[in-house]
Amino acid sequence: MSTQETQVLIVGAGPAGLSSAIALKRQGVAHVTVVDREPEAGGMPRLCHHTGFGVWDFHRLYSGPTYARRYVQLALAHGVEIRTETTIIGWEDGHTLAYSSPEGLGAIHAQAILLATGVRERPRSARLVPGYRPRGVFTTGSLQRFVDERHLPVGRRAVIVGAEGVSLSAFLTLQKAKVKVAAFLTEHPQHQMVWPYTPAKWWYVDLLHRTPIHTQTRIYRILGRKRVEGVEITHLDSGQREVIACDTVVFTGDWIPEHEVARKGDLVMDAGTRGPQVDAAFRTSRPGVFAAGNVLRGAETAATSAQEGREAAAVMAAFLQGQPWPEQRVPVHVEAPLLWAYPNSLAADNLTAAKPLTFRTAQFVEHATVEVRQGQRLLHTQAFAHLVPNETYRLPGAWLRSVKPAGEPIVLRLA
């Protein structure tokens, strides 16, 4: 097995990985290698055959696949080496990753490694939804691959589990496949769907208004043996059950980072995001190993991931120039109902960074006051009229300067 050398090895050729690679090349890094396990580079936007991409990065409105292609073309034009069908299967040592590919096994040693492995939706089984195991159960991702990538039949009538941003993606894909959407289900008191601006926005909004959204409901079980015949739902307020007939169920959202490479490398993981623990400069617990994009937490937009990739590139370029790795960092934890905080650790050299701490909530909260403590010390409080799940909130301010990097963990919680 041969070991190849590169300066920066990026795992994952999605928006975060490719934008980072391009930025590294622009900053004069000679050898940047991006590996991706898929046969084609571009990441998740490749699957999103609807518009809404590119406004922030390219000042143009693109469909997902076009947006992905733009990044791939740019990366290639900048001399980035992209290796597809290359799966990272383990760590040879702290800076060498082993891979498998149709050309055989190998390893790549790099001075810096960026993990940009993305995110997936929790499937039905991980959500412990009981019942039989019939055909017709999807996640948004598998649905998009069925419809747009493979042009396979889906069904006739679907229930979408979830009512957030990605649920709209599932909705659009089902429209395209001529599948009627019987209902959206959400456990929360309100849906969390916000239409991004698109030329056809009002057409979509009208369509959505004609689709029932069942709030405060939970899917109780899936009916049907060979093929889905319906879902039985529980109304959480009354405890009553109801059956909705359908032949397709799409589970949307409920993100879990694709953290296999990170965990195989024994990086410190964050209990909230379930991604690798990083500081505000995308540094993981291992010197020289960085992480950016949705592997860090439940999905943000492609534009956010791409932006993080660029920011991480600047830090990596400085690291290659000899900028020292911080010796100490203090973890950031959250208490329920808050879901996660990110960055989830703070290091001495980036306490004054412009990047604010962000967080999400697991439940709707009205008139919330979020407080940040380090041990007994109250560092910051901030009031929010309401907190909505699947939305990201920021805690900017000068309070970061009062963090003691050698002190106790930082805790975010509701006052």
Added chain:
Amino acid sequence: MRTPYDIAIIGAGVVGTAIAREVSRYQLNVVLLEAKPDVGMGTSKANTAIWHTGFDAKPGTLEARLLRRSYALLEDYVDQAGIPTERLGGLLVAWNEEQYHTLPSLLERAHTNGVTDVRIISAEEVYRLEPRLNSGAWGGLFVPGESLICPFTLPIAYATEALLNGVTLKLNFPVQHIHQENGLHVITGPEGETVRARYLVNAAGLYSDEIDHMLGHHDFTVTPRRGELIVYDKFARRLINHVILPVPTAITKGVLISPTVYGNVLLGPTAEDLDDKTNTATSEQGLQGLLEKGRAILPELLDEEVTATYAGLRAATEHKDYQLRLHAEQRYVCVGGIRSTGVSASLGIAEYVAELLAEAGLPLRPKAEFKTFKMPNIGEARPRPYQRDDMIAQNPDYGRIVCHCEKVTLGEILDAIHSPLPARTLDALRRRTRVTQGRCQGFNCQAHVVDILARETGQDPRFLLSLERDATPQPRTVTYTADADKEGRA
């Protein structure tokens, strides 16, 4: 009229396929009948995947004897046929004083059953072996022989060797009726198709009592006992080193936590007697109950992601032993009530059934040659194709990963579709290769896999996805001809 078969075996689960393989050694014309579209689709595919020593079987029973015999036979067979196994050993943990005091009687029982390497260990040793177990263990019983086995590969291996040695397999062939005619069993399947055989073996698992009734016997009734299980992510594998067994009760062996040969961790099973022999649904109470039990045994397990949940039905009867008997005058062997030990006892049962057939007058003349088959490895203990430079160099499709979670390559998928016992359904492909069985459950590869299967087998994807509701599966006959790896239609 066709020449009648010497033996018809009803049921191609792990027991039926093992019997078919065993009798294919002899100069006999054998047919194996299966109601489902593939072998190993009943209790054989939804169990705890443990290769039992039989240390806790009821002494003196046929089950205890055949488990013991089978263990020795399997030791050779799993290596020869490439069945994924891991010889980890079992650790039975006593969580209270009462359980602790039953350990000596369990030890004695193990010794009576001929499992002599079992020993009682202290609480300290329990935690030395399994440091992440919850606190409060009183002590335990260490059973070095309890092991992991791949319950998917085993019946496919048996059936493949049976096919290679001339057995005819009829799939989608649910038996409707059996009658006698001129000293032959006439077995009627779907749409009036009949199979005629001199000897009959009933290995119909959950339906073995119904087949037995067709032969005029009312010796036992099968009550499906549902077991629900939770499969944890491969990252949970590092939490345990052995099969963690509870102290058994009269009804069940109890909830265990066990690694699998695929590198996951299993939690289960529940035990619930049902009326419906097709009810393999999981339930809210079942899964929630398992989570509670899991938390009590291995708290860190619940921090890991769940990969899958499933339920299986064991063929329990009102009796405490197998319902395995010869009706010599009818040239009929009933192999019923195999409960939860079919995988472990399969080779012992098969050998014993062959003896019974001989006793009933069937001459067993060995063939000049018995063909064997090495199964593709889907276990983690040995290198998989994606980890093998030699295989990838030979065929780059072994480096082309389709299912990223389970690292299943295009080469393996194509092999399974074109094997002597070809995968023609998604489920069959899953059990042969593990595609879509990983942590994303098909998020990434399901569409690709449907595409490959539809293209390679010439089937309509609508059929593979069960979108055509009225499509009744047509009976399908699989035989093996040495010159071409092809299935023939009868």
